[in-house]
């Protein structure tokens with residue numbers, strides 16, 4: 001099985017502005033192709049927005065884990 | 080106790096003056112020293128750039144002599160830091176000198192990085208510098224109609240500036256009588272017109288009412304003559320492109336490998352740099368915290384850092400935690416404005432814009448100097 005442990009964790013808990021998705025967009029530019037980024041969010045909306053954005057742009061969405069009203073969303077930079 | 084403040088912008092100035100107020104007696108007795116190293120002898124009120132871009136303020140109104148903003152007990156030098164040596168409690172500055180400290184505060188800000196998007200520097204107007212704001216004003220003065228696109232990159236400082244410039248442009252075009260010959264179009268990186276959901280809920284119907292079109296989920300990929308391409312595969316044609324480009328932290332932060340992209344990993348509550356050095360504090364734009372890069376953020380952080388540095392010295396531990404507080408004015412159309420205030424736990428609940436908030440923001444553009452001096 002491919003390794004899906006994140007190379008970067010983005011702690012965007014409690015982030016209303018810029019918010020988890022904007023944090024991911026900023027960080028993914030600094031990452032290398034193949035890197036896995038895990039975003040921690042405390043708003044459920046991010047669990048929908050992040051996969052939707054990743055698919056639209058062409059990054060690989062790897063899944064979401066929910067831990068006590070926290071969403072940990074994993075994305076692999078693909079381009 | 081030697082305290083070294085690196086950076087003489089919003090965060091650095093407020094933290095240094097706040098410390099000077101708390102340590103008056105110790106400074107007079109020679110038991111405390113506050114030393115600021117900065118890269119400029121002038122201090123710019125950056126929010127004023129928005130007004131320069133539409134001809135409502137002149138560039139020289141945005142500046143004060145940095146020395147004049149500081150408590151006289153603070154030593155101030157224009158001698159930018161080039162090297163941080165945290166294990167020896169030292170920095171080396173451009174003049175080649177070494178400066179020692181017991182506590183250091185880093186507030187070096189952020190910079191625009193249009194070079195991250197091919198073609199952006201050549202094909203867009205960027206009002207985030209004095210030169211850029213003036214250039215935009217000159218372009219607008221000669222503009223007689225067409226399609227204006229306001230495009231937003233990530234990350235950027237001042238989360239409200241993209242909306243504000245759009246609403247202010249609308250008023251500017253209306254006053255010049257060319258609104259009916261112009262189409263204003265706005266693009267934003269995520270799936271709504273602003274990162275704050277409640278602000279987006281207010282701004283979207285305002286855009287609709289004013290005839291401003293918008294495209295969300297639009298991340299700039301490349302600018303060419305007359306057209307902006309997005310990572311998402313769409314295109315926005317323009318006659319005039321106004322870009323808020325992506326930002327990075329300062330080069331000195333990247334060169335010293337303090338944080339990727341120039342953003343220093345910072346504890347969200349204590350504002351100490353993550354890692355072993357407890358006497359290194361970070362504030363303002365250069366933190367990696369997931370909050371708005373705004374002057375108000377730097378201000379609220381500065382108050383926490385000043386109080387904790389003094390408490391560490393006097394009682395051996397911190398007394399306050401930063402709660403993520405941010406306050407931003409939002410200029411709307413028709414000389415009205417509103418504001419958003421939020422922290423790590425409370426989203427903002429912006430109210431309908433009013434003229435009185437607009438006049439308060441206009442007054443704050445002058446009152447800022449009193450706030451930087453620690454008088455407000």
Ligand SMILES: Cc1cc2nc3c(=O)[nH]c(=O)nc-3n(C[C@H](O)[C@H](O)[C@H](O)COP(=O)(O)OP(=O)(O)OC[C@H]3O[C@@H](n4cnc5c(N)ncnc54)[C@H](O)[C@@H]3O)c2cc1C
Pocket residue numbers: 085086087088089090091116117118119124125126127128129158159160161186187188189206207208236237240329331362363364365372373374375376377406407408
């Ligand atoms: C167009 C525009 C509109 C804005 N509107 C608003 C607004 O309405 N409300 C709001 O709250 N914020 C606003 N901001 C954002 C606000 O100006 C910044 O977030 C704020 O200035 C950040 O403070 P800082 O101390 O982190 O950095 P800065 O204020 O940028 O200061 C950085 C300082 O570090 C110094 N420096 C750089 N390199 C070195 C070095 N190597 N050694 C020593 N010193 C160094 C610089 O000379 C400077 O003095 C706006 C910004 C812009 C551009």
